[in-house]
Structure formats: structure tokens, C-alpha cells
Amino acid sequence: xxxxxxxxxxxxxxxxxxxxxxxxxxxxxxxxxxxxxxxxxxxxxxxxxxxxxxxxxxxxxxxxxxxxxxxxxxxxxxxxxxxxxxxxxxxxxxxxxxxxxxxxxxxxxxxxxx
Amino acid sequence: xxxxxxxxxxxxxxxxxxxxxxxxxxxxxxxxxxxxxxxxxxxxxxxxxxxxxxxxxxxxxxxxxxxxxxxxxxxxxxxxxxxxxxxxxxxxxxxxxxxxxxxxxxxxxxx
Numbered sequence: 001x002x003x004x005x006x007x008x009x010x011x012x013x014x015x016x017x018x019x020x021x022x023x024x025x026x027x028x029x030x031x032x033x034x035x036x037x038x039x040x041x042x043x044x045x046x047x048x049x050x051x052x053x054x055x056x057x058x059x060x061x062x063x064x065x066x067x068x069x070x071x072x073x074x075x076x077x078x079x080x081x082x083x084x085x086x087x088x089x090x091x092x093x094x095x096x097x098x099x100x101x102x103x104x105x106x107x108x109x110x111x112x113x114x
Numbered sequence: 115x116x117x118x119x120x121x122x123x124x125x126x127x128x129x130x131x132x133x134x135x136x137x138x139x140x141x142x143x144x145x146x147x148x149x150x151x152x153x154x155x156x157x158x159x160x161x162x163x164x165x166x167x168x169x170x171x172x173x174x175x176x177x178x179x180x181x182x183x184x185x186x187x188x189x190x191x192x193x194x195x196x197x198x199x200x201x202x203x204x205x206x207x208x209x210x211x212x213x214x215x216x217x218x219x220x221x222x223x224x225x
């Protein structure tokens with residue numbers, strides 16, 4: 001069964017550094033998402049992306065965050081200058097076009113900012 | 115915005131017993147309610163979903179019920195097995211763009 005793949009599985013970075021989290025959505029999917037989960041808290045929506053542009057973003061997704069689909073297969077989340085509070089599990093998700101198409105999640109990248 | 119509350123946070127049952135997890139939502143415009151199972155080290159996996167025009171849906175040992183008037187929906191797992199042990203999340207959305215998740219229920223099925 002096709003799946004969403006995320007790399008790396010764990011990323012450790014120093015405060016103020018830039019990080020790029022990578023995702024390869026399912027190949028025929030058109031809608032892409034990033035969610036995050038701070039340890040012990042809810043899974044939170046960050047951003048949705050369709051047709052090469054952001055379709056919706058949350059208040060968490062400020063100017064420090066950006067997303068890109070640099071080619072036909074990858075979908076990336078960049079954090080320009082990481083803060084301690086960015087430490088979380090980041091999940092990429094994708095879905096197909098149909099109204100009944102479910103959301104498929106990757107296994108996540110655990111980001112630790114020190 | 116939408117607020118989804120989920121209870122209980124932990125649930126321990128004996129193998130073979132039933133498990134029920136409940137969620138409430140605040141936005142009456144929400145119309146899609148999926149349930150996800152998350153095993154250790156993995157991303158959430160969709161196990162069942164329900165739309166607002168349906169009151170109940172069943173898939174083998176798993177069922178979901180929706181009460182639109184009361185704005186709550188529940189996951190029912192019958193004949194639980196040790197492999198059902200995981201964290202379960204409910205979610206609500208208007209359409210498919212932004213999902214609002216509950217805080218999760220850690221289900222432990224004791225053999």
C-alpha cells in the first residue's frame with residue numbers, strides 16, 4: 001500500500017538554526033498538509049497546500065515557517081530560525097482529490113531544538 | 115474555531131471487553147469526523163470515519179456513532195485484542211482542509 005514517507009525520523013538542531021523537514025506524499029495525491037504534536041498535547045494543524053500554493057494556515061504558521069513543493073514528489077517544511085518551543089513531532093499528510101479521500105499521515109519527524 | 119474534547123485520556127480493558135472513547139466538538143458546521151489509531155513510532159492511521167449525514171457506521175469490530183444535536187461522536191471497539199492497544203485520536207473538520215484533533219486516548223488491552 002502506498003504511504004507517505006518523512007525524513008529524517010529525528011532531527012536535533014540548535015536554537016536559531018534553520019531546519020528543513022522533508023516529505024514524499026503519496027504519488028497521485030493533490031492535497032498536502034503539515035501537522036505538529038508537542039509532547040503530550042494535541043495534534044495541531046499547521047498548513048495545507050494545493051495546486052502549488054498554501055490553501056490555509058494556522059496562527060502557528062508564522063513568518064518563520066514556509067512550505068515548498070520543489071519538484072513533483074517532495075513537500076518540505078522549513079523553519080527559518082528555530083526556537084525551543086518548536087520542539088515537537090511534525091507530521092506530513094496527503095490526500096487524493098475525491099470528497100471521500102481520507103488523509104494519510106507519515107510516521108513523523110521528531111524535531112528537538114536545544 | 116473548532117474545539118474537540120476527547121475522553122478518557124487513558125483506558126484499560128480486559129481482552130474481549132468493549133472499549134468506548136467519546137469526543138465532543140463545538141462547531142456545528144463540522145461535517146466530517148475521522149478516527150485515527152497511532153502506534154508507537156508511527157503516524158496516525160485512519161481506522162474509520164463518519165460524515166454528518168450518517169448517524170452510525172460499522173466496520174467489523176469498530177463502530178462510530180454521531181449525535182449532531184449534542185455535537186458528540188464516539189468510537190466503539192468490541193471484542194478488544196492486545197493489538198488494539200494504541201493511542202486513538204478523534205478529529206473534526208469542515209470539509210477536508212483543517213482537521214481539529216482531540217487530545218488522544220491511550221488504550222491498553224490486557225491479555
